Amino acid sequence: xxxxxxxxxxxxxxxxxxxxxxxxxxxxxxxxxxxxxxxxxxxxxxxxxxxxxxxxxxxxxxxxxxxxxxxxxxxxxxxxxxxxxxxxxxxxxxxxxxxxxxxxxxxxxxxxxxxxxxxxxxxxxxxxxxxxxxxxxxxxxxxxxxxxxxxxxxxxxxxxxxxxxxxxxxxxxxxxxxxxxxxxxxxxxxxxxxxxxxxxxxxxxxxxxxxxxxxxxxxxxxxxxxxxxxxxxxxxxxxxxxxxxxxxxxxxxxxxxxxxx
Amino acid sequence: xxxxxxxxxxxxxxxxxxxxxxxxxxxxxxxxxxxxxxxxxxxxxxxxxxxxxxxxxxxxxxxxxxxxxxxxxxxxxxxxxxxxxxxxxxxxxxxxxxxxxxxxxxxxxxxxxxxxxxxxxxxxxxxxxxxxxxxxxxxxxxxxxxxxxxxxxxxxxxxxxxxxxxxxxxxxxxxxxxxxxxxxxxxxxxxxxxxxxxxxxxxxxxxxxxxxxxxxxxxxxxxxxxxxxxxxxxxxxxxxxxxxxxxxxxxxxxxxxxxxxxxxxxxxxxxxxxxxxxxxxxxxxxxxxxxxxxxxxxxxxxxxxxxxxxxxxxxxxxxxxxxxxxxxxxxxxxxxxxxxxxxxxxxxxxxxxxxxxxx
Ligand SMILES: Nc1ncnc2c1ncn2[C@@H]1O[C@H](COP(=O)(O)OP(=O)(O)OP(=O)(O)O)[C@@H](O)[C@H]1O
Ligand SMILES: [Mg+2]
Numbered sequence: 001x002x003x004x005x006x007x008x009x010x011x012x013x014x015x016x017x018x019x020x021x022x023x024x025x026x027x028x029x030x031x032x033x034x035x036x037x038x039x040x041x042x043x044x045x046x047x048x049x050x051x052x053x054x055x056x057x058x059x060x061x062x063x064x065x066x067x068x069x070x071x072x073x074x075x076x077x078x079x080x081x082x083x084x085x086x087x088x089x090x091x092x093x094x095x096x097x098x099x100x101x102x103x104x105x106x107x108x109x110x111x112x113x114x115x116x117x118x119x120x121x122x123x124x125x126x127x128x129x130x131x132x133x134x135x136x137x138x139x140x141x142x143x144x145x146x147x148x149x150x151x152x153x154x155x156x157x158x159x160x161x162x163x164x165x166x167x168x169x170x171x172x173x174x175x176x177x178x179x180x181x182x183x184x185x186x187x188x189x190x191x192x193x194x195x196x197x198x199x200x201x202x203x204x205x206x207x208x209x210x211x212x213x214x215x216x217x218x219x220x221x222x223x224x225x226x227x228x229x230x231x232x233x234x235x236x237x238x239x240x241x242x243x244x245x246x247x248x249x250x251x252x253x254x255x256x257x258x259x260x261x
Numbered sequence: 262x263x264x265x266x267x268x269x270x271x272x273x274x275x276x277x278x279x280x281x282x283x284x285x286x287x288x289x290x291x292x293x294x295x296x297x298x299x300x301x302x303x304x305x306x307x308x309x310x311x312x313x314x315x316x317x318x319x320x321x322x323x324x325x326x327x328x329x330x331x332x333x334x335x336x337x338x339x340x341x342x343x344x345x346x347x348x349x350x351x352x353x354x355x356x357x358x359x360x361x362x363x364x365x366x367x368x369x370x371x372x373x374x375x376x377x378x379x380x381x382x383x384x385x386x387x388x389x390x391x392x393x394x395x396x397x398x399x400x401x402x403x404x405x406x407x408x409x410x411x412x413x414x415x416x417x418x419x420x421x422x423x424x425x426x427x428x429x430x431x432x433x434x435x436x437x438x439x440x441x442x443x444x445x446x447x448x449x450x451x452x453x454x455x456x457x458x459x460x461x462x463x464x465x466x467x468x469x470x471x472x473x474x475x476x477x478x479x480x481x482x483x484x485x486x487x488x489x490x491x492x493x494x495x496x497x498x499x500x501x502x503x504x505x506x507x508x509x510x511x512x513x514x515x516x517x518x519x520x521x522x523x524x525x526x527x528x529x530x531x532x533x534x535x536x537x538x539x540x541x542x543x544x545x546x547x548x549x550x551x552x553x554x555x556x557x558x559x560x561x562x563x564x565x566x567x568x569x570x571x572x573x574x575x576x577x578x579x580x581x582x583x584x585x586x587x588x589x590x591x592x593x594x595x596x597x598x599x600x601x602x603x604x605x606x607x608x609x610x611x612x613x614x615x616x617x618x619x620x
Contacts, residue, residue: 052473054472078473078474079475083473093466094466095450095459095462096594102456103459103460106456106459106460109475156470
């Protein structure tokens with residue numbers, strides 16, 4: 001694989017007696033969109049939170065752009081260019097939607113890398129337009145529906161100008177039309193497209209999602225985990241045809257997926 | 262020239278006169294500045310001078326407790342430390358008040374940063390307990406070294422601010438107005454000038470999300486300790502030079518609580534609430550004091566008012582009044598007088614009738 005942006009090695013995490021993630025190792029290239037899939041409770045969210053620094057691993061290392069970030073605080077990691085979204089949304093409920101995103105636009109990295117001719121307000125607006133919720137900018141976050149909160153999460157993460165984006169179920173709460181719209185936007189963003197008029201870095205991505213029909217088409221590679229361990233790694237085609245994956249997770253719907261994409 | 266006057270007139274007409282809260286604030290400032298023209302009794306001006314000093318003090322408590330959620334139960338620490346530091350600098354090095362007051366503020370910042378160290382590890386109740394202990398410890402230290410600190414009697418013979426009652430009044434009042442304005446801007450989440458307000462608000466609501474947005478929340482909390490300490494210190498320094506004596510009472514536990522009570526009465530997390538709380542309660546309680554049996558009654562009165570406030574206006578007086586006279590436009594979120602039918606900017610109807618809501 002060419003240029004590697006993220007490397008995780010032997011990552012493990014236990015909660016009390018429960019081994020949520022054990023000995024997970026994989027890497028992500030600078031120009032890749034990688035899917036992280038697996039059944040409920042497989043340890044996907046935990047893996048994301050270990051990489052983003054919100055949880056600290058029991059053992060193992062995370063290297064981002066060649067630097068060991070395992071022990072760094074979350075904000076340092078974000079300012080190095082690794083942003084993530086939460087599966088369970090945690091917005092600033094009393095602040096307007098625009099202000100939620102402005103907070104991310106005010107982090108040191110966004111100030112350095114953002115389009116400097118634009119005010120913080122305008123940059124936040126670009127991110128909201130990318131996520132398709134610019135019309136809600138003035139409303140307090142507390143009135144948003146679950147799907148809109150997921151989009152707000154996405155807007156907040158891309159507003160930090162990331163080079164690697166970790167998305168935990170970005171399609172949660174969205175209807176099929178919205179899902180395919182966000183999926184296409186993500187693909188465009190990844191290809192170095194723009195949100196607003198802003199040149200973006202074309203971030204690499206790691207996406208956790210259950211809606212495989214929408215996810216698979218935009219992926220370059222898939223990592224499957226089950227019971228906290230890696231079950232398989234490969235291209236989407238390899239994964240949907242992998243007997244172990246089919247048994248553990250995908251079941252009969254795999255055939256539909258292949259023909260669908 | 263006429264052009265600028267017209268712009269001024271337009272701004273005042275549309276941005277001040279249309280917003281009741283701003284009208285009240287403007288009237289308050291004008292009344293304070295005009296006060297000595299109408300009232301010349303030194304006793305009244307003296308009370309108002311102390312009120313201004315305590316307003317800075319209470320507001321600085323709100324910056325820390327209201328806006329970062331770190332409830333400081335020993336806020337007098339900053340006030341007292343700065344008062345003592347200012348007094349010492351004045352007495353032993355002969356520095357004039359204009360130097361000792363800001364220096365006292367700086368000393369309070371240093372103390373604030375030291376106090377912030379437990380704040381990074383502790384939260385909520387435990388943090389509050391530690392902050393409460395600090396001034397008690399310092400009071401002990403003062404009693405141990407009476408030759409340096411003046412012990413129980415305190416330090417006296419400090420230079421007064423000036424010999425003019427009116428000048429002292431104006432000096433403290435103007436410093437109060439400027440300090441409060443700075444603290445207001447520092448914490449205002451809608452400010453486009455300073456962006457700390459929005460970040461403090463975010464940290465208060467969800468620290469994890471703020472961190473995941475690349476915000477070093479620890480740094481902002483320490484900064485809030487420093488800002489809060491600095492202004493409490495300015496208040497302490499002014500107090501020392503105004504009273505000409507600084508004693509252990511400046512570190513008193515009750516004095517710490519007073520900041521909390523004033524602010525809760527006026528309305529927490531608003532800045533102006535703390536100012537209103539002090540300007541209403543302090544003169545009132547001082548007035549009761551000179552009545553027969555006043556000394557005994559005033560604390561009962563003070564506590565009674567607080568209990569009533571908490572019962573009927575749980576978010577404080579100013580918030581209660583604000584909700585009665587102002588309404589936010591449901592569409593553009595601009596503040597309007599409650600008597601308007603349509604928003605002053607976007608013309609959206611402000612008061613949706615019940616049958617309209619059903620549509
Ligand atoms: N903070 C925690 N404390 C204790 N156990 C936890 C904690 N977080 C996760 N777990 C457990 O770790 C396991 C993995 O959880 P995780 O949230 O990573 O799964 P997931 O793959 O994201 O599942 P889902 O698809 O349902 O989101 C689960 O058994 C969960 O109950
Ligand atoms: Mg999950």
